[in-house]
Amino acid sequence: MKKILVPCDFSDSAIQAFKFALQIAKQSKGEIILLHVVEPPFLRGTMLVPPLYFEENFLNDMTVSAEKNFEELKSKWANEGIKIHTLVEHGPTTKTINRIAEENKADLIVMGTQGATGFKEFLVGSNTEKVVRFSSLPVLAIRKSLELSxxxxxxxxxxxxxxxxxxxxxxxxxxxxxxxxxxxxxxxxxxxxxxxxxxxxxxxxxxxxxxxxxxxxxxxxxxxxxxxxxxxxxxxxxxxxxxxxxxxxxxxxxxxxxxxxxxxxxxxxxxxxxxxxx
Incomplete structure (x- = not known):
C-alpha cells in the first residue's frame, strides 16, 4: 500500500477516506494521490452562450476551486513527511479514476461513502460501484475514518x-x-x-x-x-x-x-x- 489514490469531491465522506488514507500512507511510508474529477457539462449551444465557451469557463472555475480546496484539506489534515500529490482532471468520473490509477501505478484506491444512502448508490451503478467493478486494484470504501490500530x-x-x-x-x-x-x-x-x-x-x-x-x-x-x-x-x-x-x-x-x-x-x-x- 505504497501508492494510494483517493478520489475526492470534498464531501465529508471523501474527507473521511482521506484521513484514513493518510494513516495507511504513514504506516507504509507511502504517498497519496488526491484526485478531483470534473465532468464537463453537456449543453446545447445557444446564441448567447456557445457551449465551448461555457465549458471552458466552467472547467477553469472548477479547477481553481478544487485546487483551493486541496490546499485547505492538506493544511487541516495532512501530516508532515507524507508526500501528497494533487490532480484535477476533466472527463467521465469512473474512467478517469481508473485511468489515473493505472498511469500512476497506484496499488490501492480509498473512496468514501455516506453509509446507507451512499452505499445504496454504490451498488446500483454509481461511480464507486463502477470503480470496484472495473478496477484492477483493491478498493477500500470508508464511511468513517478510524485508528489503524x-x-x-x-x-x-x-x-x-x-x-x-x-x-x-x-x-x-x-x-x-x-x-x-x-x-x-x-x-x-x-x-x-x-x-x-x-x-x-x-x-x-x-x-x-x-x-x-x-x-x-x-x-x-x-x-x-x-x-x-x-x-x-x-x-x-x-x-x-x-x-x-x-x-x-x-x-x-x-x-x-x-x-x-x-x-x-x-x-x-x-x-x-x-x-x-x-
Missing part, C-alpha cells in the same frame, strides 16, 4: 473457490499490514448447502492451500448470506470485511449484488474489495 479482526466471507490466488495474495497482504486475525466465514444457505461433516475439513484444506496464518474457521447456516455475514461480524466485533468481487457482475463473485448491498448498507466498518477478472 483498531483493525485487529477481519472477516473474510468465502466460497472456498480454489482459483483465487490473486485474491488470497491480497488478503494475506491486508492481514499482515494490519497485524490482524483473519476470520474465514462459510455461509450455507438452502440453495448452497454443504454437509456439516465436510465443512471444517474443506476450510482447513483451503487455508493450508493458500498458506493462511493466524485465522479462525467459521460456518453459519442461514436463509440469507447477508444476515449471516452481518450477524457474525457484529458477534465477534470485527473491524473490517474483505470481499472478492467479479468484474462482470460488480460485487457478485462471492455473493449476489443485492446481498452485498445489504451488508454494506448496514455496516459501519471499512469494506475492502478486490475484483477477480475472468
Amino acid at each position: 483498531r483493525i485487529k479482526n477481519i472477516v473474510f466471507p468465502t466460497t472456498l473457490d480454489p482459483k483465487q490466488n490473486k485474491l488470497l495474495s491480497h488478503i494475506r497482504e491486508l492481514q499482515n499490514f494490519f497485524s490482524a486475525k483473519l476470520h474465514l466465514l462459510l455461509v450455507n444457505t438452502p440453495h448452497n448447502m454443504k454437509r456439516t461433516s465436510d465443512e471444517k475439513v474443506m476450510m482447513e484444506e483451503y487455508a493450508k492451500e493458500f498458506d493462511l496464518q493466524n485465522y479462525t474457521i467459521n460456518t453459519r447456516n442461514d436463509f440469507y448470506e447477508s444476515d449471516s455475514i452481518i450477524n457474525f461480524t457484529n458477534e465477534i466485533q470485527a473491524d473490517m470485511i474483505a470481499m472478492g468481487t467479479h468484474s462482470r457482475k460488480g460485487l457478485a463473485h462471492l455473493f449476489s449484488g443485492s446481498m452485498t448491498e445489504d451488508v454494506v448498507n448496514r455496516m459501519d466498518c471499512p469494506i475492502w474489495t478486490y475484483s477477480i477478472k475472468d
Whole structure:
C-alpha cells in the first residue's frame, strides 16, 4: 500500500477516506494521490452562450476551486513527511479514476461513502460501484475514518473457490499490514448447502492451500448470506470485511449484488474489495 489514490469531491465522506488514507500512507511510508474529477457539462449551444465557451469557463472555475480546496484539506489534515500529490482532471468520473490509477501505478484506491444512502448508490451503478467493478486494484470504501490500530479482526466471507490466488495474495497482504486475525466465514444457505461433516475439513484444506496464518474457521447456516455475514461480524466485533468481487457482475463473485448491498448498507466498518477478472 505504497501508492494510494483517493478520489475526492470534498464531501465529508471523501474527507473521511482521506484521513484514513493518510494513516495507511504513514504506516507504509507511502504517498497519496488526491484526485478531483470534473465532468464537463453537456449543453446545447445557444446564441448567447456557445457551449465551448461555457465549458471552458466552467472547467477553469472548477479547477481553481478544487485546487483551493486541496490546499485547505492538506493544511487541516495532512501530516508532515507524507508526500501528497494533487490532480484535477476533466472527463467521465469512473474512467478517469481508473485511468489515473493505472498511469500512476497506484496499488490501492480509498473512496468514501455516506453509509446507507451512499452505499445504496454504490451498488446500483454509481461511480464507486463502477470503480470496484472495473478496477484492477483493491478498493477500500470508508464511511468513517478510524485508528489503524483498531483493525485487529477481519472477516473474510468465502466460497472456498480454489482459483483465487490473486485474491488470497491480497488478503494475506491486508492481514499482515494490519497485524490482524483473519476470520474465514462459510455461509450455507438452502440453495448452497454443504454437509456439516465436510465443512471444517474443506476450510482447513483451503487455508493450508493458500498458506493462511493466524485465522479462525467459521460456518453459519442461514436463509440469507447477508444476515449471516452481518450477524457474525457484529458477534465477534470485527473491524473490517474483505470481499472478492467479479468484474462482470460488480460485487457478485462471492455473493449476489443485492446481498452485498445489504451488508454494506448496514455496516459501519471499512469494506475492502478486490475484483477477480475472468
